[in-house]
Structure formats: structure tokens, C-alpha cells
Amino acid sequence: MINIFVRRGGLIMRESLQFQLSDENAQILEQQDKILWIDLLHPSNEEVHYISHTYNLEIPTKEEREEIEQSARYWEDSGSITINTYFLVRSLESELRNETITFLLCKNILFTIRYSDFKIFDEIQQIVLATPKVFEDGFDLIGKIFEIRVEKDADLLESAAKNTRDLRKRVFNSTILNYDEMLEELSSLQELNMGVRDSLFDKRRAITAVLKSDKADLDVKKNITIVLKDLNSLVEFTTVNMQALDNIQTILTNQINIEQNKTIKLFTVVTVAMMPPTLIGTIYGMNFDSMPELHLDYAYPIVLVIMILSTFIPIIYFKKKGWI
Numbered sequence: 398m399i400n401i402f403v404r405r406g407g408l409i410m411r412e413s414l415q416f417q418l419s420d421e422n423a424q425i426l427e428q429q430d431k432i433l434w435i436d437l438l439h440p441s442n443e444e445v446h447y448i449s450h451t452y453n454l455e456i457p458t459k460e461e462r463e464e465i466e467q468s469a470r471y472w473e474d475s476g477s478i479t480i481n482t483y484f485l486v487r488s489l490e491s492e493l494r495n496e497t498i499t500f501l502l503c504k505n506i507l508f509t510i511r512y513s514d515f516k517i518f519d520e521i522q523q524i525v526l527a528t529p530k531v532f533e534d535g536f537d538l539i540g541k542i543f544e545i546r547v548e549k550d551a552d553l554l555e556s557a558a559k560n561t562r563d564l565r566k567r568v569f570n571s572t573i574l575n576y577d578e579m580l581e582e583l584s585s586l587q588e589l590n591m592g593v594r595d596s597l598f599d600k601r602r603a604i605t606a607v608l609k610s611d612k613a614d615l616d617v618k619k620n621i622t623i624v625l626k627d628l629n630s631l632v633e634f635t636t637v638n639m640q641a642l643d644n645i646q647t648i649l650t651n652q653i654n655i656e657q658n659k660t661i662k663l664f665t666v667v668t669v670a671m672m673p674p675t676l677i678g679t680i681y682g683m684n685f686d687s688m689p690e691l692h693l694d695y696a697y698p699i700v701l702v703i704m705i706l707s708t709f710i711p712i713i714y715f716k717k718k719g720w721i
Contacts, residue, residue: 398413398414398437398438398439398440399413399414399435399436399437399438399440399444399448400412400413400414400434400435400436400438400522401413401414401432401434401435401436402432402433402434402435402436402522402525402526403431403432403433404431404432404433404529405431407529407530408529409433409525409526409529409532410526411522411526432506433506433507433525433532433534433535433538434506434507434508434509434525434535434538435448435506435507435508435509436508436509436511436518436522437508437509437510437511438511438512438514439511439512440510445510448508452503452504452506452508453476453503454477454501454503454508455477455479456499456501456508456510457469457479457481457499459512461481462481462497462499462510463497464481467602469481470482470599470602470603471602471603471606473606473610473612476503476504477501477502477503478500478501478502478503478607478610478612479499479500479501480499480500480501480502480539480603480606480607481497481498481499481500482497482498482500482599482600482602482603483495483496483497483498483595483596483599483600484496484497484498484515484517484546484596485549485550485553485592485593485596486513486514486515493553493589493592493593494592495592495595495596495599496511496512496513498510498511498515499511500539500542500603502535502536502539502612503535505534505535505536506534506535507534507535507536507538507539508535517542517545517546517549518542520545521538521541521542521545524541525538536612536613536614536617537617537620539607540617540620540621540624543600543603543604543621543624544620544621544623544624546600547597547600547624547627547628547631550593550596550597550631551627551631553589553593554590554593554631554634554635554638557586557589557590557593557638558634558638558641560582560586561586561638561641561642561645564579564582564583564586564645565641565644565645567579568645568648568649568652569648574652576649576652576653579649580649583642583645583646583649586642587639587642587646590635590638590639590642591639593631593635594632594635594636594639597628597631597632597635598632600628601625601628601629601632604621604624604625604628605625607621608621608622608625666711666712666715669711669715670708670709670711670712670715671708673704673707673708673710673711674704674705674707674708677700677703677704677707678704681700
């Protein structure tokens with residue numbers, strides 16, 4: 398699908414087209430002086446080829462979009478700027494993951510190519526339709542998109558930080574710890590922080606490159622400089638949060654080791670305590686004729702008492718030493 402945002406009579410109107418090679422569609426797409434934004438959602442190869450041919454653009458393939466080299470994430474020529482950057486999207490399993498969105502700026506028009514439904518784009522489209530005077534060209538639009546995405550990332554990090562603090566409190570204050578549940582939650586928070594951090598790093602790289610471009614005007618650069626400052630502060634925040642999560646992981650690991658040591662210590666004490674009665678039982682289980690105790694009337698209860706005493710004496714000794 399192609400969503401086209403066109404200026405008409407002081408307003409910005411949205412045209413949604415399922416790609417067909419019709420004269421009407423061609424007329425809309427060729428009104429280059431009136432178009433602000435062309436958003437390609439789940440575009441077909443024919444749609445990508447037509448937009449590329451109509452506007453003389455070099456649109457990256459899916460494989461090129463996912464490359465991580467600097468030259469593949471941002472490049473600029475005499476007529477256009479191409480940005481491939483990560484945006485977080487929630488999957489059907491409610492897991493957050495990074496997916497690349499392609500932004501192209503050409504002839505003051507913003508082109509976006511995306512293969513997932515991002516809620517942020519629905520918000521941006523409503524803002525564009527409601528406040529047409531704010532957006533003079535594609536640079537204003539991409540600045541607003543990055544601004545709102547960074548705000549969403551900040552909200553995610555605030556939520557993650559709150560959950561991290563709650564997890565830390567449970568680790569210290571709970572008398573009974575569910576280690577499996579806590580480790581699963583810890584892993585989930587680590588994944589979230591790493592995903593947000595990767596997204597922030599990628600957007601920071603793109604914004605820094607735009608600031609160096611001579612195609613963006615001073616007002617746009619001023620606005621995205623503020624976004625860049627917010628990005629830098631969020632990157633620092635993710636670092637602090639990751640350190641807190643690493644600290645919780647260390648504490649949990651130490652507590653698991655302590656619990657295991659307690660269990661091993663208990664089995665060791667039981668083993669040592671059972672050795673004397675086992676030895677006594679073994680001795681009197683021998684089949685020798687010259688064992689005078691065997692002929693005593695009270696030999697059996699005496700040996701039982703000795704075995705019981707030999708069991709409890711080591712336990713009392715260990716307890717006094719503080720080993721159990």
C-alpha cells in the first residue's frame with residue numbers, strides 16, 4: 398500500500414493507493430511540488446520499482462536495508478539522502494524487536510519504506526493531517542518522527558527502570574525467592590534494554606549524519622540537535638540500567654550459590670553424623686565367634702544407645718561451631 402500526503406488548499410490530505418498502473422495514480426504521484434510524504438507499507442516489488450523510476454531514486458533492497466556498515470545505514474548524493482535505521486516494533490507475541498525502516502529525502506519529499514505496522518506512524522499521520530502548517534518539507538517530517546520515536550523509547554526505558562527497581566527490591570526483601578521466575582524477568586529486562594540501546598545507537602548515527610548534511614536547513618538542524626541530546630541522555634540511561642541489571646544478576650547468582658552451598662553443607666553434616674553409627678553397626682555385623690558383647694543380655698539396647706549418641710554428638714558439635 399502507498400499512503401500519499403498531498404497539500405491541497407492549505408491542508409494536507411491523505412491518499413491511500415493499492416498499486417495500479419492507472420492514470421489517476423500516476424497524476425497523484427507526479428505532483429511532486431505538492432507531495433510532502435510518500436509512505437510505502439508492505440510495498441510490492443512493482444510499487445518499489447515504480448516509485449524508484451518516477452522519482453529517480455535508488456531504493457535499497459531488503460538485504461541492503463539490514464546491513465550494519467555505516468555506508469549501508471546512511472548515504473547521500475547530490476539529490477537525495479537515504480537512511481536505514483532501527484525502530485522498535487511489537488511482534489504478535491508481544492515481544493519488542495528492532496526492524497529497519499528506510500527513509501529517503503528527495504526533492505523535499507520524505508519517502509518511507511517499511512514492512513511492519515508501527516503505531517508511531519499512525520500517530521505521525523494524524524499529527525500531519527491535524528497541523529499542516531508545521532510541516533513545510535520532508536526534513537520537518539523526519540525530525541518529528543525521530544522526536545516522537547525517541548519519546549517512546551524514553552517511556553520504555555522508564556518502565557524498564559521501574560521494573561528493575563521492583564526486581565531488586567524483591568531480591569533483597571523476599572524471604573522465599575522464585576529463582577526461575579526472577580531469572581526469566583531479568584533476562585527479559587536485559588533483552589529490552591539491549592534492544593532499545595541498539596535502536597538508540599542507530600538513530601544517533603543517522604541524526605549525526607543529517608546534521609552534517611548541507612541539505613537540511615538551520616531550523617531542522619536546531620530541532621534534531623535537541624533530539625540528539627535526548628538520545629545521548631537515553632544512551633547513558635541504558636548503560637546505567639544495564640549495570641543495575643548486571644548487579645542484580647550477580648546478586649541472584651551469589652544467592653543461588655549460597656543456597657546450593659547450604660544444601661551441600663547439610664548433606665555433608667548428615668553424612669558425617671551417620672558415619673559413627675554406621676561404623677558401629679558394621680563392627681557388630683561381623684560374624685566372629687570371639688565377640689563377648691554378643692553374649693551380654695543388654696548388648697542390643699546398649700549398642701543402640703551408643704549408635705544414637707554417636708549420631709547426635711557430631712550434630713551438637715557442628716551446631717556449637719556454627720557450621721549448621
